[in-house]
Amino acid sequence: MRYAFLIVGGLTLLGCRQDMHDPPRYRLDAGTDFFGDRRAARPAIKGTVARNMVKSANPAFWTGKADGKEVEQLPVPFNREMLERGRDRYNIYCTPCHGYTGYGDGMIVTRGLKTPPSYHTEALRDAPIGHFFVVITNGSGAMASYAARIPARDRWAIAAYVRALQQSQNVKVAALTADEMRKVDAGPAITGPPPPPREKEAAK
Numbered sequence: 001m002r003y004a005f006l007i008v009g010g011l012t013l014l015g016c017r018q019d020m021h022d023p024p025r026y027r028l029d030a031g032t033d034f035f036g037d038r039r040a041a042r043p044a045i046k047g048t049v050a051r052n053m054v055k056s057a058n059p060a061f062w063t064g065k066a067d068g069k070e071v072e073q074l075p076v077p078f079n080r081e082m083l084e085r086g087r088d089r090y091n092i093y094c095t096p097c098h099g100y101t102g103y104g105d106g107m108i109v110t111r112g113l114k115t116p117p118s119y120h121t122e123a124l125r126d127a128p129i130g131h132f133f134v135v136i137t138n139g140s141g142a143m144a145s146y147a148a149r150i151p152a153r154d155r156w157a158i159a160a161y162v163r164a165l166q167q168s169q170n171v172k173v174a175a176l177t178a179d180e181m182r183k184v185d186a187g188p189a190i191t192g193p194p195p196p197p198r199e200k201e202a203a204k
Helices: 002-015 053-057 059-063 080-093 122-126 129-138 152-170 178-186 199-203
Strands: none
Touching: 053 059, 059 129, 059 152, 080 152, 122 152, 129 152
């Protein structure tokens, strides 16, 4: 009888065990004797920023939109470093589908997958720069969202580089000055690696 009592008592104590993964909880408006001010809900640490408050302070940067419309201007300073960063990120993330010059002739097309739209259509040349940021962020059609893979600042850098690609393919020679023409003739061509031969060509 005595052993039975000890066994039951031991099992009861085990049933009262509280592990770290199951800590005690308080209601937000409850009191406690643990803290000197007797409040269970603790005040925020000085300097704490509430979640999403940073994004709400600059919605154009984080969403590509202002007042519900895609922004016409970059919400970040534009410089050569940003453009070079945009080219680097574009070559990594975008060329497999869109190609090095933005005509939609990337590697996936040579493998028989869906051809993405060219950046050089009139519709996309006229699209606000915020449109490209929104598409990179949220995805569109067969394109998935890249928000989890590309930070917002890099998304803007890519959008700026896409605009540069559009300019490079649609500027009329007659509109260039003599000095600009000399720079074009002297500057290195920015090209990517040649595409692999198609199956029929490789078989020849």
